[in-house]
Amino acid sequence: EAQVTQNPRYLITVTGKKLTVTCSQNMNHEYMSWYRQDPGLGLRQIYYSMNVEVTDKGDVPEGYKVSRKEKRNFPLILESPSPNQTSLYFCASSLSKTPGGDTQYFGPGTRLTVL
């Protein structure tokens, strides 16, 4: 089944404890992206990648890192999480390298709470 998977789905952690949220797609998609969703703010792009080893900042990249070593995987890393990073996170992918040129398929989301 074609899908985007994220793990973990739920995570409660403490300030400063490094964590990684994994994202994987099995559709051979070129473009992958991370978003965070907060009430009243919609989805905001954190980082995106148009190809292996090619990543760039979205609108709210502060406090996050990403890597794209393989086409299928795009992990989101929080080196030192803070309470203002408590949010619902979505990974998405699309076939086209051109962002916005194609359907974005979303993962199921990761609800992160930083105490």
Place this chain on the structure above:
Amino acid sequence: QQPVQSPQAVILREGEDAVINCSSSKALYSVHWYRQKHGEAPVFLMILLKGGEQKGHDKISASFNEKKQQSSLYLTASQLSYSGTYFCGTKKYNFNKFYFGSGTKLNVKP
């Protein structure tokens, strides 16, 4: 940079129509429309790439104006299953970032 989406919320009775608008100050490369049910991932509805384009399926359709600065989503004869939050997503020319509007919460009542 974020597109302006309106209205913020709509309450409808089954069978009524609704229009959701999404506008930008500059011409857009594309507009996407997504629907999100509470606690779930956004689900793609449609993408518009050309000025003057209109497309749709079932009773949900969308348009993209000639200047490619505004898009509208039309929901006709609404059903209970249409309830959720609708987002437009946009990409501008020469920018690779993707921006979503703040969402329109649609509640269809029996």
